Amino acid sequence: MSRSRVVIALLSVVLAIVLQTTLFGSGRIQPLGVAPALVTLVVVLVAPYLETEYHLLLGFTAGILIDLVGSGTLGIWAMTMTGVAYASSRLRARFVQGPLLIGAVVFVLTILSQTMFVLLSTLFGQNTIAEPELLSKILLPAVWNLLLSFPMIWVFKILYKPRERRFAV
């Protein structure tokens, strides 16, 4: 396992968090009032380039960072993103079928991650399930992620090109 692959994935997660909290932060670029879930997008799209164990650790780290920068209970996004990493690493063998299928996986996993977060944070007493416009907060990031997934697939292809070696199961 090349160390540079993990470093690229980790830097992508950090960049996604920085962009999410600045460029796509509240009051900035948020089409229809909700921003894309960039970290989820990155965690799904790096699946073909990392071994499952590293991918799971990346998902967990990304989730912990979201928790630390955000306002919720620590650990909830960590659990959620680990789930996203696990599901996407299981599905990565199908990623070779083309960008449309990757887009569909991104769309479904974003919805699942947002839903999982709502359920878990409600379980931990945050009453997130009672938030106004909950449906749009779950669905819209998935739509934006679907649209962003096509250019991002290309970006990751370029980033990982010299290190091309797939770890499909």
Next chain:
Amino acid sequence: MIPSSGRRFDRATILFLALVAVGFIVATFDVRSDQDSVANVLREGTQSIFTPLQKGVDWVTSPVVGFVDGVSNLAGLRDENERLRSQLRASEAQLRETDALEEKVTQLELINGLTVSDDLTTVTARLYSTGVTAFDNVRYIDKGSNDGVVAGQAVVDEDGLVGRVELVSANDARIRLITDPIVSVGVRVQTTNETGIVSGRGDGPLRLEMFRALQPVYENALVVTDGSRFPPGIVVGTVMTTEKAEVGFVLRTDVEPAALLSQVDFVKVILGWSPVDAVVENNENLVRNTTTTTSPPEGGDG
């Protein structure tokens, strides 16, 4: 069922379950820990790493945000102008009424010997970052302990209360918005002077609860802080629905936050005031009023 790559699959699944378990333990620990917990130290540490990156990206991307804002607002600009013009006319009329009321208040204060503390110092700060997801109710400001900011202070903008300072480092601080479900603010309905508690619901309107209300609250009534935690008189919002008071029942209604929380760019942190000041101030007023009541009237029976 074990797939062909059995061993690897098992290892991955075990690691997945272990990480979820770690996440669960961390969450339980965070829920049960207090304000000065290890989690908050970690939050401060993480934020200090992210702050330079966020400030840099914010600086680079702010023209892009401005451009996108401009393009998206172009269509509605004419309507917005018209709406603002009519709003301005209404505000001017309201201002004239307020001037008259202010004069009356000054006279009443003089008569009753009351003083309003005008010595609250503030520091202006710029928001440079927000939470990561749509469910986060935090903002980061570019002023910290070096500027006198401490945890618990009220954060306001020109419209009203925005939130309270939660975590502070040397040059920046994290504020929790009033819309966060864990934030509660002691308030007073200005028309009836009755007190209650306003709490966040994640987004949108706030929930006002009044436990011993005797009078109804009417739509558009102004809700201000009562001085229990934040300085008194800061506008929190306006009542959205008229609600009657019933003896033995909690009066519940919605309050529209005065501050447009999704569009806040600059805020003021109110320094030099703490709930302790409120207690001292209230006690002083109490003593002053008691003295006034018990002292014999001039020219009385002697």
